Amino acid sequence: MLFLQSVTLRLCTTFITLFGVALIVFFVIRVVPGNPIAMMLPPGATEADVARLTALYGLDKSIPQQFLIWLSGVMQGDFGNSITTKQPVLQLVLSRLPATLELSVMALCIAIVIGGTMALTGTRLRGSKTEAAIDIGNGMALSVPDFLWGLILILTFGVLMPVFHISGRVTPSLALPFSTNFYLTEAALRLRFDLWLDIAAHMFMPALALAIPLAAIIGQLLKQSLKETMHLDYVTLARTKGYSETHVILHEALPNAILPTLTLVGVQFTFLIGGTVIIERLFSYEGLGNMAIDAVINRDLPLIQGIVILFAVIFTGVNLLVDLTYAALNPRLRHA
Amino acid sequence: MSFLSIRNLSARLKGRSDQILRHVSLEVAAGEVRGLVGESGAGKSMIGKAILGTLPHSVEISGGEIILDGIDLLTLPSAKRRQLIGAKCALIPQDPLTALNPSRRIGPQITNRLVDILGWSRSDAEARARALLAEVQIQDTERVMRSYPHELSGGMRQRILIASAFAAEPKLIIADEPTTALDVTVQKQILKLIAALQARHGTALLFVTHDLGVVSKVCQSLSVLYAGLVLEDSTIPDFFHAPKHPYSRALLAATPKYTDPDGSLTPVPDAIIETTRAEVAAFDRSAHV
Ligand SMILES: Nc1ncnc2c1ncn2[C@@H]1O[C@H](COP(=O)(O)OP(=O)(O)OP(=O)(O)O)[C@@H](O)[C@H]1O
Numbered sequence: 001m002l003f004l005q006s007v008t009l010r011l012c013t014t015f016i017t018l019f020g021v022a023l024i025v026f027f028v029i030r031v032v033p034g035n036p037i038a039m040m041l042p043p044g045a046t047e048a049d050v051a052r053l054t055a056l057y058g059l060d061k062s063i064p065q066q067f068l069i070w071l072s073g074v075m076q077g078d079f080g081n082s083i084t085t086k087q088p089v090l091q092l093v094l095s096r097l098p099a100t101l102e103l104s105v106m107a108l109c110i111a112i113v114i115g116g117t118m119a120l121t122g123t124r125l126r127g128s129k130t131e132a133a134i135d136i137g138n139g140m141a142l143s144v145p146d147f148l149w150g151l152i153l154i155l156t157f158g159v160l161m162p163v164f165h166i167s168g169r170v171t172p173s174l175a176l177p178f179s180t181n182f183y184l185t186e187a188a189l190r191l192r193f194d195l196w197l198d199i200a201a202h203m204f205m206p207a208l209a210l211a212i213p214l215a216a217i218i219g220q221l222l223k224q225s226l227k228e229t230m231h232l233d234y235v236t237l238a239r240t241k242g243y244s245e246t247h248v249i250l251h252e253a254l255p256n257a258i259l260p261t262l263t264l265v266g267v268q269f270t271f272l273i274g275g276t277v278i279i280e281r282l283f284s285y286e287g288l289g290n291m292a293i294d295a296v297i298n299r300d301l302p303l304i305q306g307i308v309i310l311f312a313v314i315f316t317g318v319n320l321l322v323d324l325t326y327a328a329l330n331p332r333l334r335h336a
Numbered sequence: 337m338s339f340l341s342i343r344n345l346s347a348r349l350k351g352r353s354d355q356i357l358r359h360v361s362l363e364v365a366a367g368e369v370r371g372l373v374g375e376s377g378a379g380k381s382m383i384g385k386a387i388l389g390t391l392p393h394s395v396e397i398s399g400g401e402i403i404l405d406g407i408d409l410l411t412l413p414s415a416k417r418r419q420l421i422g423a424k425c426a427l428i429p430q431d432p433l434t435a436l437n438p439s440r441r442i443g444p445q446i447t448n449r450l451v452d453i454l455g456w457s458r459s460d461a462e463a464r465a466r467a468l469l470a471e472v473q474i475q476d477t478e479r480v481m482r483s484y485p486h487e488l489s490g491g492m493r494q495r496i497l498i499a500s501a502f503a504a505e506p507k508l509i510i511a512d513e514p515t516t517a518l519d520v521t522v523q524k525q526i527l528k529l530i531a532a533l534q535a536r537h538g539t540a541l542l543f544v545t546h547d548l549g550v551v552s553k554v555c556q557s558l559s560v561l562y563a564g565l566v567l568e569d570s571t572i573p574d575f576f577h578a579p580k581h582p583y584s585r586a587l588l589a590a591t592p593k594y595t596d597p598d599g600s601l602t603p604v605p606d607a608i609i610e611t612t613r614a615e616v617a618a619f620d621r622s623a624h625v
């Protein structure tokens with residue numbers, strides 16, 4: 001009962017949030033200079049041509065009027081058509097979403113593996129040179145933003161040691177038997193490991209660039225909270241029971257130390273998804289972020305609107321997921 | 337031959353000359369209860385931690401032996417040592433509110449040592465846990481085993497920790513002020529419980545406390561500690577009839593029960609603190625620390 005109530009409340013606030021985001025973005029992109037119609041017409045088009053097309057896209061009406069028209073369309077699942085490609089926005093956006101989701105999730109996994117390993121190793125080898133090295137590495141990783149890591153990776157692995165691909169999502173000459181755009185997932189499900197490897201090798205560099213700062217944050221925070229947990233009485237008690245230090249860290253300290261990290265990872269993961277916009281551009285990766293930049297350059301108002309809404313949906317979804325995981329892991333909340 | 341025998345144990349802050357333990361020697365025979373008293377900061381907990389191998393990183397042992405059942409713990413490799421401690425010793429901690437893992441159920445926290453370290457089957461270990469919980473007078477053992485720590489009261493949790501300490505039939509239990517964190521009304525029950533279980537299981541007990549009244553009821557022998565130095569090592573009758581050290585006498589006088597039942601605590605007189613400090617300084621000079 002209580003659960004149902006909180007879910008309903010959550011859904012309500014989510015819709016209000018999404019509405020707010022839609023409203024703000026709608027107005028802002030119409031107020032900033034730049035005319036999408038003028039940009040799509042060839043040089044030498046007449047005033048009349050411009051006026052005709054402006055009316056066609058409904059851009060001659062007042063902004064509140066435009067918003068209401070757009071909103072009533074959205075209610076029926078119609079996000080309008082892209083001005084540049086003429087295709088339905090929803091279809092365009094959904095076709096790119098899988099690429100970005102796969103990239104973000106891979107980046108998250110890499111960040112968790114690297115960050116978790118750093119934190120656990122640092123805790124196990126407290127006070128050693130290895131721990132000092134990990135701290136320095138974390139500090140360095142944190143002081144460089146993801147897009148600079150992208151450039152560094154392109155230079156080192158793309159140019160100096162070309163082992164990984166630094167452009168695109170898959171080698172263009174390969175024939176893809178996929179029925180969805182979740183290439184990596186589908187390649188795995190279809191047991192096409194040749195394709196999987198090619199796709200993963202394309203994804204690895206941009207994913208790593210996105211992952212490095214998050215890995216450093218996870219490493220630092222988790223190590224800090226492990227360190228505090230390792231002093232607690234129940235950890236000491238477990239040591240006196242005869243458990244090894246590694247067992248004590250993994251089974252006694254980690255389940256409790258991980259909770260604060262988890263909340264932070266949720267917030268940081270939304271930042272990471274935001275980071276895909278520039279990283280996808282940098283690596284010519286055909287995802288939502290790359291599409292967003294094109295849409296902004298072309299002043300493709302309906303498309304920008306659609307992409308922003310989708311990003312907002314993803315962000316709220318991630319936050320919801322984090323809260324649910326937190327509740328599942330923390331017995332004190334589970335019974336509340 | 338004592339079950340635990342500590343000889344000339346010294347400990348200090350790492351890389352510094354600050355002594356925390358000064359040639360501490362004490363024996364606990366099998367089945368014996370030894371009290372360990374001294375003012376706050378005297379090093380009582382450090383002795384327990386040195387035995388159990390849980391000294392803080394900042395503290396190092398600078399000499400001496402800790403012989404448990406004929407084996408010098410300080411010469412063992414650390415993995416071996418932990419296993420030995422896990423099999424033969426147990427700890428009843430001071431604060432029951434922080435000594436249980438908040439994210440795990442009570443049942444596994446009692447049975448884990450039996451299963452993981454001692455190799456019992458899960459069902460045997462659970463039966464054992466149930467029996468011990470009944471021994472510490474917990475009625476609905478099934479519900480308690482399935483509970484999380486935050487669902488139980490402090491007294492209940494201390495009972496659980498006591499049950500857990502006795503579960504593996506250790507030869508030696510170290511109880512570090514096991515009642516100070518509890519409500520006064522619960523303290524007595526818990527104390528009785530520890531004494532009863534100790535007697536029934538015949539476990540040796542090193543009992544750290546401030547309370548000489550408790551010592552007189554529970555212990556058979558006593559070590560008095562000041563600044564990491566053992567001032568007195570006596571049997572209980574000897575200590576209460578004829579304490580050897582002036583500091584012990586002052587301590588005894590400071591305990592209200594033995595002078596005037598509702599009188600206030602008389603602090604140890606400054607003059608005695610002075611001579612005791614001088615004794616510690618003299619010890620340091622003679623031991624070249
Ligand atoms: N983590 C630590 N690092 C360094 N020194 C410590 C640490 N913990 C305690 N000490 C020092 O070691 C000495 C002995 O401390 P210990 O905890 O054994 O005292 P105690 O006799 O148990 O006192 P209490 O009755 O307050 O528990 C004290 O002087 C204390 O300052």
Ligand SMILES: [Mg+2]
Nearest residue numbers: 380381382512
């Ligand atoms: Mg203490």
